Amino acid sequence: MSLTDEAIARIRQLIQSGELPPGSRLPPEPQLAAQLGVSRNPLREAVKALVVARVLDVRRGDGTYVTSLEPGLLLEGLGIAIELLRDDTLMEVIETRRLFEPVATALAATRVSDAQLAVIGEKLAAMREVSDDVEKLNHFDAAFHRAVVAGTGNETLCTLLDGISGRTMRMRVWRGTVVAGSAGRTLAEHEAIYDALAARDAPLAQAAALMHISTTESWFRLVLAAEST
Numbered sequence: 001m002s003l004t005d006e007a008i009a010r011i012r013q014l015i016q017s018g019e020l021p022p023g024s025r026l027p028p029e030p031q032l033a034a035q036l037g038v039s040r041n042p043l044r045e046a047v048k049a050l051v052v053a054r055v056l057d058v059r060r061g062d063g064t065y066v067t068s069l070e071p072g073l074l075l076e077g078l079g080i081a082i083e084l085l086r087d088d089t090l091m092e093v094i095e096t097r098r099l100f101e102p103v104a105t106a107l108a109a110t111r112v113s114d115a116q117l118a119v120i121g122e123k124l125a126a127m128r129e130v131s132d133d134v135e136k137l138n139h140f141d142a143a144f145h146r147a148v149v150a151g152t153g154n155e156t157l158c159t160l161l162d163g164i165s166g167r168t169m170r171m172r173v174w175r176g177t178v179v180a181g182s183a184g185r186t187l188a189e190h191e192a193i194y195d196a197l198a199a200r201d202a203p204l205a206q207a208a209a210l211m212h213i214s215t216t217e218s219w220f221r222l223v224l225a226a227e228s229t
Contacts, residue, residue: 003038007046010036015055015066026056026064053077071156078163094220097164098213104149104157106206109197112151117197120147124187124194131183134176142166144190148197148209175219189215 014020026032026047033043047064050056054073057065067073082093112120123144130136142165149158176182189212196205 003042004045004049007036007038007042008049010038011046011050012055015069020066022066022069024066026066028063072159075156075159075163078160079166082163083166091217091220091224093164094213094217097161098210098217100157100161100164101145101149101213102206102210104152104154104161105193105197105209106202107154107157108148108151109200109202109205111153112148112197112200116147116151120144120151120194120197123147124190127187127190131187134183137183137186138176141186141190148193151197175216179219185215 011020011026020026027035029040029043033040036043038046047056047058051058051064054067054076055069057067059065085093123140126140127137127144130140145165146158146162149161152158176186189208192208193205193212196208
């Protein structure tokens with residue numbers, strides 16, 4: 001372990017132990033270096049790394065603070081990381097979405113409020129209105145799924161799935177452009193998800209979401225097979 005990695009680990013221990021809770025200010029650099037038993041240069045590099053990771057926030061003229069450590073903050077870089085994945089790993093992203101999203105949709109069916117269900121319905125209505133515009137349709141498609149997962153009340157799950165779905169956005173636009181009649185099928189699949197949520201039927205919601213994602217996965221497998229021949 002490098003001196004910088006050691007400093008990072010010790011700062012993390014202070015945070016995890018509660019000695020440096022969210023929103024707290026770190027001690028001055030000389031004091032913190034002495035407390036951690038490291039020199040200032042590794043400490044500075046450790047702080048820089050934790051700032052990039054959204055664990056720490058340097059406020060000019062004020063000091064360095066522990067962030068809120070909320071999932072939406074710590075995990076928001078996930079989408080950027082996934083965007084950098086090679087195209088040959090996109091199928092793994094789709095498979096990951098298939099593992100998470102149907103279960104999340106089932107959970108939403110048991111937790112979604114009337115107000116949240118109304119928002120999901122609004123996104124579905126917007127999809128119907130722009131069904132002839134592929135890019136707009138896919139914009140509201142993504143908004144629909146975010147609203148569904150928001151119905152779980154699980155911010156970590158929302159952030160993870162939002163990051164994963166961002167990677168598949170361009171692929172969904174491509175599908176809508178090249179596959180005749182895909183808009184109609186997309187709407188029908190989303191309507192099935194909404195109906196299951198409205199009925200508060202978790203198994204049906206999970207099945208509807210799985211069917212929707214499996215359609216996308218099956219189509220993309222065909223595309224990959226065609227490209228490999």
